Amino acid sequence: MIDHVHDLAAVREATDRLLSAIGDLDNAAVAEPSRLPGWTRGHVLAHLARNADALVNVLEGRPMYVSGEARDADIERDAPRPLEVQLADLRDSSARFLRTADVPADWSRTIEMRNGVTDSAARVPFRRLIEVELHHVDLGIGYELTDLPEEFTAREIDFLSERFTGNPGVPALRLKATGGNGGKQWSTGRLEGEPVSVSGPPAALMGWLAGRCDGSDLETGGAPLPALPPL
Numbered sequence: 001m002i003d004h005v006h007d008l009a010a011v012r013e014a015t016d017r018l019l020s021a022i023g024d025l026d027n028a029a030v031a032e033p034s035r036l037p038g039w040t041r042g043h044v045l046a047h048l049a050r051n052a053d054a055l056v057n058v059l060e061g062r063p064m065y066v067s068g069e070a071r072d073a074d075i076e077r078d079a080p081r082p083l084e085v086q087l088a089d090l091r092d093s094s095a096r097f098l099r100t101a102d103v104p105a106d107w108s109r110t111i112e113m114r115n116g117v118t119d120s121a122a123r124v125p126f127r128r129l130i131e132v133e134l135h136h137v138d139l140g141i142g143y144e145l146t147d148l149p150e151e152f153t154a155r156e157i158d159f160l161s162e163r164f165t166g167n168p169g170v171p172a173l174r175l176k177a178t179g180g181n182g183g184k185q186w187s188t189g190r191l192e193g194e195p196v197s198v199s200g201p202p203a204a205l206m207g208w209l210a211g212r213c214d215g216s217d218l219e220t221g222g223a224p225l226p227a228l229p230p231l
């Protein structure tokens with residue numbers, strides 16, 4: 001059972017944390033590379049603002065983006081803006097998303113994301129949380145995978161395990177958290193065959209599944225760490 005009210009509170013907290021961290025940057029820092037290949041920090045901030053608008057579209061029953069090309073063009077257009085403009089846009093678009101999500105609605109209805117992915121409306125707040133939290137890390141401004149709230153990390157591993165299950169490009173995996181969330185286990189990938197056991201701290205497991213690190217700090221008992229397809 002997804003608690004969208006709880007998730008919206010987490011989105012508010014994560015957004016405040018992000019806005020406060022961005023407020024400490026300057027125009028030069030916004031123009032510098034982020035940790036995402038080919039994207040400056042300005043691209044990441046523009047993407048976060050446009051994703052908030054896109055999720056308003058989803059909640060209101062419109063297509064998430066007009067097209068993939070329009071999505072990419074909007075990010076390119078907005079990326080070079082100075083800090084003050086980026087900050088105001090992200091603050092306003094995030095507030096629009098939260099206002100839209102506060103309107104009473106049937107949260108069990110099915111919504112459609114881009115690329116035809118369907119889900120329950122109740123999961124939209126968590127999807128926004130993923131964007132805000134992981135892209136905060138991608139900015140490379142001192143907020144790391146290990147700083148993410150423990151509950152978020154465990155739920156993101158749940159979410160990605162579910163997403164990878166049945167994906168023909170993902171071998172059967174048994175994931176085991178050590179340290180925080182210690183002992184918690186997940187399985188994912190193709191259901192047939194002996195699973196590869198991968199263990200490590202939750203932040204490292206999540207970072208590997210989410211394509212944020214190479215998994216070199218994970219244990220596989222000597223087996224090669226499988227390559228994962230992009231998300």
Ligand SMILES: O=C(O)/C=C/C(=O)CC(=O)C(=O)O
Binds near residue numbers: 047050051
């Ligand atoms: O979780 C999904 O299925 C889709 C997420 C996104 O499309 C997030 C973006 O990359 C975006 O809003 O541009």
